[in-house]
Amino acid sequence: MKKIILFSVFAGLANAQAPAGYYNAANGLSGAALKTALSDIITNGHQDKGYSGLWTAYKTTDIDKDYENDGSILDIYSEKLVGADPYNYTPGSNQCGTYSTEGNCYNREHIVPQSLFNQSSPMVSDVHFIRATDGKVNGMRSNYPFGKVGSATFTSKNGSKLGSSSSSGYGGTVFEPIDEFKGDVARMIFYFVTRYQSKLSSFSSGNMLGSSAFPGLQTWELNVLLAWHNQDPVSQAEIKRNNASYTFQGNRNPFIDNPSYVNQIWGSQQPGGDTQAPSTATGLNVSGKTSNSISLSWTASTDNVGVTAYQVYMNGSLKATVSSTSTTISGLTPSTNYSFYVVAQDAAGNSSSNSSTVSATTNAGSTTPSTECTQENFETIPAANSSYSTRTWSNNGISWTATDSRTDQTINNKAITVRNGSLTSGSSGNGIGSLTVTTQLKFSGSNGTFDVKVNGTTVGSIPYGTTAATTTINNINISGNVTVSLVNNSSSNRVAIDDLSWTCYSGSSAKQAQSLAPEAKSFKISPNPVTNQEIVVKGDLQQVKKAEIYTLQGKVLQTIDQPFRNGNSIKTGNLGQGIYILKLDQTTIQFLVK
Incomplete structure (x- = not known):
């Protein structure tokens, strides 16, 4: 329960806590x-104590006094x-870890x-804007x-709430803390864009940061934070945290010490909002094409506050709106010429001039018809969460499983991010001709x-790599039912995947999958995920001569002759968490072990 804290009582304390002459x-x-x-x-004086050092800092900076x-x-x-x-957390003994509900850690x-x-350092470990919070709400x-x-x-x-924005100038998803801590959040962000103003041009905007040292924030976000700063003055708890952070890290948050700095720098609100349009996008080029798609990329525009989106026009009509500097336009007609240009937009709705126009002709169609067979935009993945685990969802009639994955990163809106794992589809009919997907390395790591x-x-x-890129693999040409997997070759790189699609294929020259036959509809594993290291199979099992369990990479883990002589289940042994394939004679079924 809150103790009554009056700003007027403590306003005089803030400056007194900073060393004489500090400002x-x-x-x-x-x-x-x-x-x-x-x-x-x-x-000056800022000492980077490392990411793990935050746990030590919290024992003095984030204690309820x-x-x-x-x-x-x-x-x-x-x-x-x-x-x-x-719920309450004991410093040092309730650290995450994994979590599923509020109060876990x-x-x-x-x-x-x-x-x-x-x-990157030192931002990643700067205690002035990194708070100890519940894992679930943080996620x-x-x-x-x-x-x-x-x-x-x-x-x-x-x-505290997550939902659609009602803030003027922005219509996306936002997070809103309770009134008691809105000023705290505002002053932490003001600290960040001041301490790191020389680096802002190299940061992503996140629909909040600006790309220039001043003002350092997008106009809509700046106006939100200015209002929060003025409506929720500095509290005694903030003053104590600032002092403890100074002892730990060697620098201070000036907007807690001297709240008047905020309006002296930015004013109480940005009058009239942002009226400056972004620069024109340059370097528009065709980076790839198939018989029914054309991939484009371009050089990022600049803006006084920040570019938030690019509108892609095809033959003079708006075709797509994306936040990255590349996209793939699908569903096109073979052997047909298309023209494209790009327009940059900022958070205030200002639009740049049209980029230069590029034209491209789609590839000739196969003698075998090839149409868009499966499209996955990842908009139905589980709610945004930064922890790594197995995620499952369905979209457009196809089930999907991503192992060692998180759901809070974006490329073109939502994306699935895989670390030491894979993304795997359920069975899809009509084969696969060519496959197209957009990828981007997140956080630190190397190309792969x-x-x-x-x-x-x-x-x-x-x-x-670090820049979002769209790649197409042509002439895969496998007919029948197919299961498609993308397997990360790195055990540590965190890679976002978006806009995955493949074309159908049913030609007589189709290649046959070399290791596993397509899934049949006559058998079903239930429950799936399997439990108790036992696969229970439903269907006509009496004629099955052999059962084999494979990894997704095609390695045989177990072979059983006449597997259903004494019932309808197979003991799997100690399989670790992940996705596997059960092959019954020439029929394959995917199953999950959690």
């Missing part, structure tokens, strides 16, 4: 000049102002998402910007490849 270099300045002076001040005053972790996503907190919440700066907040929620899709036990497997046999590879 002298900022005296008499305003606007961008003041922001730069403060950046220099708080960069002003609400219950019980020595538990002060979590802005669970602290309740009326009544008891829904606490972790390190980057108020400015670490994906925006590729987990739900994901990397969404902060704003006013109109319609909530998730509400935490203390009233995914193996593409059809029915367990490798048919090609897909490269990935």
Whole structure:
């Protein structure tokens, strides 16, 4: 329960906590000049204690001394102002770990998402904007910007909300803390764009950061944070955290010490909003094509606040809106010429001039008809979550499984991110001709490849790097039912996958999958995922002569002759968590072990 804290009582304490003369270099300045002076001040003395050092910091910086005053972790996503907190964390003993519900554990919440700066130091371990918060709520907040929620899709036990934005100038998904901590969030973000203003041009925007040192934020987000700063003044808890952070890290948050700096730099609100249009996109080129698709890429535009989207026009009509600098336009007609140009947009709705126009002709169609067979845009994946586990979902009649995966990263809206695992489809009819997919390396790591497997046999590879790129593998040409897998060749690179599709194939020259036959409809594993290391199979089993269990890479793990002589189940032994294939004579069925 909150103790009553009046800003007027503590306003005089803030400056008294900073060393004498700490802010002298900022005296008499305003606007961008003041922001730069403060950046220099708080960069000097900053000691990077490392990401693991945050756990040590929280034992002094994030302890509840002003609400219950019980020595538990002060979590802005669970602290309740009326009544008891829904749960409490003991510093050092409830660290995440895994979680499934609120109250499981606490972790390190980057108020400015670490994906925006590729987990680089010193940002990734800067205690001034990284709070100890509940793991589940942190996962739900994901990397969404902060704003006013109109319609909530998730509400935490203390009233923090995730949902559609009702903030002027932005219509995407946002996260809104309770009123008590809105000013805290605003001042942490103001600290970030001041401390790291020289690096902003190299960061991703996340629909919140600007690409230039001043103002450093997109206009819509700046106006939200200015309002929150003014409506929720600095509290005693913030002052104590700033002092403890200074002791631990060697620098301070100037907007807690001197709240007036905020309006001296940015004003109380940006009048009239952003009126400057982004620069024209350059370098538009055709990066690939098939008989029914054309892939495009271009050089990013610049903007005084930040580019939020690119509109792609085909033959003069709007065809797609994307946030990355590449896309693939599918569903085209073979041997047909198309023209394209791109328009950049910012958060305020300002549009750039049209880019130069490029034209391309799709490839000639096969003598075998080849149409778009399966399209997966990952918009139906589970809710955004930063933990790694097995995720399953269905879309357009196809089931999907991603192992060692997370759901909070984006390329063209939602994407699935795979680490030491794979993405695998359920069985799809009508074969596969060519496959197209967009990939992007997230966080740190190095360029690499995914193996593409059809029915367990490798048919090609897909490269990935730090820039989102679309790749097509042509002439796979396997007929019948197919199961498609993308297997990460790295055990640590975290790679987002988006806009996966493949064309149908039914020609007489079709290749046959070399290791595993297609799935038949006559057998079914139930339950699936399997339990108790036992596969229970339904169907006409009396004629089955041999059962084999394979990995997705085609390795045989177990062979059983006459497997159903004494019933309808097969003991699997100690299979680890993952996806496997059961082959019954010439029929294959996929199953999952959790």
